[in-house]
Each structure stands twice: as structure tokens, then as C-alpha cells.
Amino acid sequence: MTGLARTDFHHPHLLGIEGLSASEIQTLLDLGDHYVDLNRGDVPAEPLLANRTQINLFFENSTRTRMSFELAGKQLGARVVNMVAEASSIKKGETLLDTAMTLNALHPDVLVVRHRDSGAAALLAQKMNCAVVNAGDGSHEHPTQALLDALTIRRRRGNLEGQTVAICGDILHSRVARSNIHLLVTLGAHVRLVAPPTLLPPLVERMGVDVYHNMHEGLTGCDVVMMLRLQTERMSGSFVPSAREYLHYYGLDYDKLAAAKDDALVMHPGPMNRGVEIDTDVADDINRSVIREQVEIGVAVRMACLDVLCRNRGKPRTQDTEDAA
Amino acid sequence: MTPSALPPAAPSGPTLFANARLLDPASGRDEHGGCLVNDGLIVALGADVTAANAPPDTVVVDCQGNCLFPGLIDMCATIGEPGAAHKETLVSIGDAAAASGITTIVSTPDTEPVVDDMALVQYIQQRAELMSAVRVRPMAAITKNLNGEQMTELGLLAEAGAVAFTDATRAVADATVMRRALSYASAKGLLIVQHPEEPSLAEEGCMNEGEVSTRLGLKGIPAAAEVIMIERDIRLVELTGGRYHVAQISTGAAVDAVRRAKARGLPITAGVAPHHFALNETAVGEYRTFAKTSPPLRTEDDRLAVVEGIADGTIDVIVSAHVPQGVESKRLPFAQAAPGIAGLETMLPLALELVHNGHISLLDLLRTMTARPAELLGLPGGRLIKEAPADLALMDLDAPWQVDASRFRAKSKNTPYDDRPVQGQVLRTMVAGVTVFDAHAQAEAAE
Numbered sequence: 136m137t138g139l140a141r142t143d144f145h146h147p148h149l150l151g152i153e154g155l156s157a158s159e160i161q162t163l164l165d166l167g168d169h170y171v172d173l174n175r176g177d178v179p180a181e182p183l184l185a186n187r188t189q190i191n192l193f194f195e196n197s198t199r200t201r202m203s204f205e206l207a208g209k210q211l212g213a214r215v216v217n218m219v220a221e222a223s224s225i226k227k228g229e230t231l232l233d234t235a236m237t238l239n240a241l242h243p244d245v246l247v248v249r250h251r252d253s254g255a256a257a258l259l260a261q262k263m264n265c266a267v268v269n270a271g272d273g274s275h276e277h278p279t280q281a282l283l284d285a286l287t288i289r290r291r292r293g294n295l296e297g298q299t300v301a302i303c304g305d306i307l308h309s310r311v312a313r314s315n316i317h318l319l320v321t322l323g324a325h326v327r328l329v330a331p332p333t334l335l336p337p338l339v340e341r342m343g344v345d346v347y348h349n350m351h352e353g354l355t356g357c358d359v360v361m362m363l364r365l366q367t368e369r370m371s372g373s374f375v376p377s378a379r380e381y382l383h384y385y386g387l388d389y390d391k392l393a394a395a396k397d398d399a400l401v402m403h404p405g406p407m408n409r410g411v412e413i414d415t416d417v418a419d420d421i422n423r424s425v426i427r428e429q430v431e432i433g434v435a436v437r438m439a440c441l442d443v444l445c446r447n448r449g450k451p452r453t454q455d456t457e458d459a460a
Numbered sequence: 461m462t463p464s465a466l467p468p469a470a471p472s473g474p475t476l477f478a479n480a481r482l483l484d485p486a487s488g489r490d491e492h493g494g495c496l497v498n499d500g501l502i503v504a505l506g507a508d509v510t511a512a513n514a515p516p517d518t519v520v521v522d523c524q525g526n527c528l529f530p531g532l533i534d535m536c537a538t539i540g541e542p543g544a545a546h547k548e549t550l551v552s553i554g555d556a557a558a559a560s561g562i563t564t565i566v567s568t569p570d571t572e573p574v575v576d577d578m579a580l581v582q583y584i585q586q587r588a589e590l591m592s593a594v595r596v597r598p599m600a601a602i603t604k605n606l607n608g609e610q611m612t613e614l615g616l617l618a619e620a621g622a623v624a625f626t627d628a629t630r631a632v633a634d635a636t637v638m639r640r641a642l643s644y645a646s647a648k649g650l651l652i653v654q655h656p657e658e659p660s661l662a663e664e665g666c667m668n669e670g671e672v673s674t675r676l677g678l679k680g681i682p683a684a685a686e687v688i689m690i691e692r693d694i695r696l697v698e699l700t701g702g703r704y705h706v707a708q709i710s711t712g713a714a715v716d717a718v719r720r721a722k723a724r725g726l727p728i729t730a731g732v733a734p735h736h737f738a739l740n741e742t743a744v745g746e747y748r749t750f751a752k753t754s755p756p757l758r759t760e761d762d763r764l765a766v767v768e769g770i771a772d773g774t775i776d777v778i779v780s781a782h783v784p785q786g787v788e789s790k791r792l793p794f795a796q797a798a799p800g801i802a803g804l805e806t807m808l809p810l811a812l813e814l815v816h817n818g819h820i821s822l823l824d825l826l827r828t829m830t831a832r833p834a835e836l837l838g839l840p841g842g843r844l845i846k847e848a849p850a851d852l853a854l855m856d857l858d859a860p861w862q863v864d865a866s867r868f869r870a871k872s873k874n875t876p877y878d879d880r881p882v883q884g885q886v887l888r889t890m891v892a893g894v895t896v897f898d899a900h901a902q903a904e905a906a907e
Binding site: 153230274337341374403 | 529669670671673674675676677678679680682747788791792793794795796
């Protein structure tokens with residue numbers, strides 16, 4: 136069983152959600168949906184990525200995203216190689232493009248990259264001879280996170296169109312927020328951003344969202360509440376006065392959540408700062424929180440992305456030619 | 461005043477530019493006629509100057525009605541020497557300038573080492589005299605090593621040949637340091653050139669703050685960072701009477717501030733780089749580092765305000781803002797890439813777009829690159845009159861061509877204008893009576 140006989144996604148890379156059409160996004164979600172069911176069953180996935188090489192290149196630490204991509208590649212039979220910046224020559228001053236040249240010589244089919252700079256994945260894609268998947272670049276995009284969030288909502292609600300989704304917290308620095316805004320707006324959801332003005336990027340309302348500075352107002356009548364992580368170094372006086380004040384006004388607890396619809400879903404891309412942006416009780420509430428489900432769906436969505444990108448690359452090299460090279 | 465750098469070739473005999481459209485922006489002269497050059501100076505000029513009444517042995521250049529005007533004075537260019545000869549040399553920058561109608565380059569002090577000492581001011585001039593096809597006049601630093609703290613020897617540096625003072629792309633952020641620099645300079649009539657950017661608002665910013673920076677997830681520099689610094693400095697000019705020049709203006713708010721200050725009679729002037737009237741922030745597109753500049757490219761509204769500022773004279777000079785960068789400093793993630801455009805060879809054609817689009821007259825435009833910078837810097841050039849230095853440019857105003865970075869004479873090719881169709885081609889450039897560029901001869905040599 137291969138899910139979809141053919142797909143409507145014809146990009147060589149997955150660098151961001153911006154620029155993808157609704158049908159391209161739905162294609163990835165449909166295939167992701169298929170892999171969620173498959174992974175829950177007894178039948179293993181077909182080794183569609185057999186003889187494919189996937190390199191995970193992480194310039195920023197991220198155990199969960201890297202593991203999710205690693206598992207996704209392995210489920211589909213790919214050879215997965217992890218490259219962590221600390222252990223490589225990148226720390227010795229090698230530039231991103233020198234790294235690309237080196238990696239090209241290893242003939243990967245897919246490069247999964249995370250980097251602290253916005254645009255780094257696009258820059259690599261210009262020089263790589265393989266498909267590039269952006270696993271987070273600076274404050275720009277994190278497309279697979281948005282896809283897994285969307286699939287999580289779709290599986291619970293059947294559809295994204297017409298859903299009201301509040302994204303709350305540090306929007307300014309968040310690539311997750313940007314990818315989610317593009318995706319949700321493209322698929323017809325109503326997007327609200329809730330944050331203090333210091334954590335909102337300028338003119339963000341032009342991305343087709345409504346902006347709120349008050350949690351109660353922003354959450355009123357919402358179907359989904361998506362919390363974002365606030366990094367510790369931004370809590371003490373630079374962007375918000377203190378962690379305590381932030382929790383008071385913007386941390387998600389039952390009191391604030393009461394403004395949303397009774398069955399509103401609570402999401403978080405992880406890792407959570409319990410007691411800062413989200414109350415422990417809310418995070419662990421199995422009736423409301425889909426945070427653990429997000430992790431599971433993450434693997435399936437990444438399988439879908441790897442699958443589609445490799446289909447677009449044509450037949451894999453055989454093991455023999457690989458050895459000869 | 462110290463002698464200007466001269467091109468290496470010996471002055472030739474008399475040359476007559478016959479049948480030319482003579483343009484002198486300072487006087488408003490725009491007439492058909494001839495221009496006779498001898499011993500490095502303009503000796504005769506006017507409708508009655510023709511081949512028939514030229515002295516014997518005169519080399520006659522038939523200008524075929526094309527525009528003859530004072531060679532351009534580029535008030536802001538980064539030269540590679542000393543310290544970055546892999547990006548640009550005095551030879552390459554001189555050739556690029558000559559081919560672009562520029563006869564004087566005013567260099568920025570952000571070299572390695574920094575031009576904050578008399579010896580370096582002299583070194584650059586002497587070396588340029590030997591190596592460069594055009595005149596090079598250095599600006600020196602306002603503060604030692606551009607550190608924003610200790611004033612340089614402004615008086616001695618000026619005597620050594622520094623034509624103005626600037627900390628290049630670093631703003632003098634400390635108000636007291638700026639106050640004292642303006643105050644000290646005022647006694648000698650020296651010009652202080654400021655990079656208009658409040659650094660604490662621009663920290664880590666790499667493009668204009670707005671819709672595009674939000675979409676790309678890049679840290680922006682708000683327009684307010686520029687106007688705040690200029691408004692502060694206007695108060696300091698009031699306090700001190702020092703002559704103050706905004707190196708490159710990029711926002712509508714700053715243009716307004718300068719316009720108001722001028723209306724109050726303050727000694728404030730402003731420059732602009734072509735990219736701030738030829739491009740807006742959307743040129744950054746998908747992280748194009750060739751469109752990363754300092755100050756950054758702004759919004760379309762800002763661009764229109766800059767065009768208006770040039771047209772109404774609020775903005776005094778157009779500069780190339782030439783900043784050579786190589787692949788190693790540009791092929792990087794946007795935030796890490798170095799700012800700057802290799803602008804020498806596109807300054808004139810981009811400026812001419814303002815004429816071709818009807819925003820400004822040809823004479824008024826040329827004034828921003830000739831008489832006006834000469835006046836601000838106290839240079840003898842910039843005029844098409846008798847006894848002026850024979851620094852001349854001959855140009856076909858309408859000739860269309862396409863920017864082609866691979867044909868740049870500058871060593872660095874970092875341009876966002878590749879393939880842009882432009883109009884206005886330099887045919888011949890003369891410095892101190894010596895032809896330093898001849899498009900016709902070069903085309904023949906290439907065949």
C-alpha cells in the first residue's frame with residue numbers, strides 16, 4: 136500500500152509553507168494521514184526510500200525534531216546519517232556552502248537541515264544536488280511543524296477551513312508561528328495572534344491575521360489554542376519584564392482557557408516551559424491537550440514529506456553505483 | 461590645499477572637444493559648442509570654440525552633439541587599499557571610475573588600518589597618484605580607529621589632505637563626542653559626515669524593519685533609527701555651528717528632517733546612494749545578499765520621498781556608495797553577509813533614470829555629482845568653466861545598455877542590478893587633460 140498513487144506536489148525542496156498552494160498542502164496532509172494509520176497498525180511501511188541516503192544536518196540542538204526525521208527516514212527504509220555541528224568541521228570556520236560541497240560528495244537524496252539563520256536552508260538548496268527539507272531556519276519557517284500541527288487539527292476536527300486558531304506567545308522569534316500562519320491562512324482557518332507588542336513582528340497583521348494583546352479576548356470562541364515556547368533569555372527584562380509577569384498575563388491556565396470553546400484543543404510544539412507559558416495541569420489534560428499526539432503525527436508527516444520529495448527525484452541510485460562512486 | 465592626485469600619464473598637447481552639448485551645472489550653461497583643453501586646464505569654452513580656430517597640433521574630438529560635463533565627484537566610495545586589496549585596489553577602482561565618468565573618488569576611512577592618522581592620508585594620495593587613473597581624495601575618521609570615543613587630529617588630517625571626516629558605516633553614537641567633533645571642526649570649517657543610524661535600534665538588524673523582514677524572519681532596522689540620529693545631530697549643529705552632512709539618507713522621515721533643518725538655515729546637507737532611489741526593500745526577495753546595504757533598502761514610500769528630496773534639492777549629492785564585497789563575504793546566510801553594493805559603474809546610469817523618468821532636469825542631476833560635492837569638500841573641480849581643471853566626461857545621454865557584472869572593471873562584482881536595462885553611456889573621460897577612458901578606442905582594441 137503506497138497511500139497515494141500520484142501526488143500534486145512538484146517542488147524539489149521543502150523550504151517553507153509560504154508559496155505552497157492549498158492542494159499541495161492537502162497532498163502532504165493526506166499522505167501524512169495515511170502514514171499515521173499505517174504506523175499505528177502491524178504492517179510496516181513499504182521501504183520506499185530503500186537505497187536512499189538522508190542526511191540530518193543540525194546546526195542547532197534539537198533532539199526531538201532530529202529524532203522525528205530520523206525515525207521517519209528509517210520507517211521508509213532510508214540510510215540515515217546524523218551530522219551535528221559540534222562534532223563537525225563547521226565549528227572550525229567552514230562556511231555553509233563549503234559544507235554543502237562536502238555533503239554533495241556523499242550523494243545524499245535528502246538533506247534535512249536546521250540552522251540558526253533565516254534563509255540558511257534556501258541558501259543550501261541552491262548548492263545541493265539533493266532535496267532539502269527545512270527543519271527550522273532562524274525565525275523564518277519550520278514547515279514540517281506546521282504540517283504536523285495542521286494534521287493534528289484536521290484529524291480531530293475533520294477540516295481546517297473555518298477553524299479559529301489562536302497562536303500565543305513569542306511570535307517575533309518563532310519560525311513555527313510563521314509557518315503555521317501561512318498554512319492556516321492558506322487553508323481558510325481564522326488565525327489570531329496573542330502576545331505582548333514586544334513579541335510581535337512589525338506589520339504582522341498583513342499576513343492575514345488578527346492581533347490581540349489580551350489572552351481572554353484572543354481566546355474567546357477559539358477552536359484551537361497553540362502555545363509557543365518563550366526562551367529563558369528573553370524573559371527577564373529584555374522582551375517581557377519577568378517570567379512571573381509573563382505567566383500572569385500570557386501563560387495558559389484553565390482560567391484563560393475558559394474563554395475558548397469548551398472542546399478547544401491545546402497544542403504546543405515543545406519543549407514546554409511548564410509554569411511559564413503553560414500550566415502543567417493544562418499541558419497534561421488528556422481531554423484538551425494534544426501535545427503528545429503532535430509528536431506521533433510529526434513522524435508520519437515527515438514520512439510524507441520525505442516520500443513525496445524522493446518520488447520527485449526519480450529512481451534511486453542502486454547500491455552498486457553508489458559503491459562505484 | 462595640497463595638490464590633487466594626478467594620473468600617471470604626462471599631460472598631452474591641446475585637445476578640443478568640438479560639436480558638444482556643453483553642460484555646466486553650477487552656472488546653468490547648456491549650449492552647443494566646443495571646449496579647448498591645454499596643460500590640464502580648460503582654456504576656452506563656448507559656441508565659438510571650433511576646430512577652425514583651434515591652435516595647431518590640437519587633437520580634435522568630434523563629440524557629435526553628445527553631453528560634455530565636469531567629471532563626476534563621487535563623495536563616498538570604499539577603496540580596498542590598504543587591507544582589502546583582494547576586494548578592490550586603487551588600480552581597479554580607478555579604471556572602474558574612469559569608465560563611468562568619475563574623475564574624483566572620495567574614499568572612506570574604514571580601511572585596515574583605519575585612516576585616522578596623517579601618514580595614511582598621505583599614503584593613500586601618493587599611492588593613488590601612482591596607481592589610479594582618477595583623482596582619489598581621502599576622508600579621514602572622526603574618531604580614532606572608528607571607536608566612537610577619541611577625536612582624531614582633525615586639523616592636521618585636513619592639512620594632510622583629508623577632505624571630510626566620517627566614521628564610515630559606524631555612527632558616532634555618543635552625543636558628547638559628536639558635539640565636540642562638530643564644535644572643533646566648526647573653527648576650521650571642516651565637514652563632519654555622519655552615518656545616520658542610532659546603533660542601539662539597529663543592533664543585529666540586517667534589513668529594513670517591516671513587512672518583508674517579518675516574512676523572512678530577519679531582524680529589521682526601523683526607519684526611526686535614522687531620523688532619531690539625524691534629529692539629534694540637528695540639535696548639535698544648532699549648538700555648535702559645525703558643518704554636518706548625512707552620508708546616505710534612506711527614509712522619508714529623514715528627508716523631511718533635513719528639509720526642515722535647511723529651511724531654518726542650518727549648515728546641514730545630505731547625500732544619497734542610487735540604491736535608495738532605484739530599489740526598495742522588495743529587492744531582498746528571497747534573501748538576496750547583494751541587496752543588503754547599510755542603511756538598508758527601505759519601503760516604496762521611502763524611495764519616492766528620496767526621489768522627491770533629490771528633485772527639490774533637499775538631498776545635495778548622489779554618491780556611488782561603492783562597497784566592494786567578494787563571494788566569501790556575500791555567499792552567506794543573509795544575517796551574516798556583509799552589506800554593500802559595488803556601485804561605481806552604475807552610479808551615473810541609475811541617476812540618469814531620474815532624468816529619463818522626468819523627475820529632475822539633466823543639469824540639476826549633474827549638479828549633485830559635480831559642483832555640489834566640489835563645493836562641500838572644497839575641491840577645485842566640478843565646473844565647466846575657463847581655468848577649471850580639465851576633468852571631463854563625455855556621454856551619450858540616450859544610449860541604451862544592460863548592466864553586466866561580468867564586464868565590471870571593479871574587482872568586486874557585487875551588484876543587484878545585473879541585467880537591468882539602463883540609458884546613458886560614457887564615451888570618454890579625461891582627468892587633468894589626459895584621456896583616461898575612451899569607449900571607442902576600447903571597443904576597437906577588443907575587436
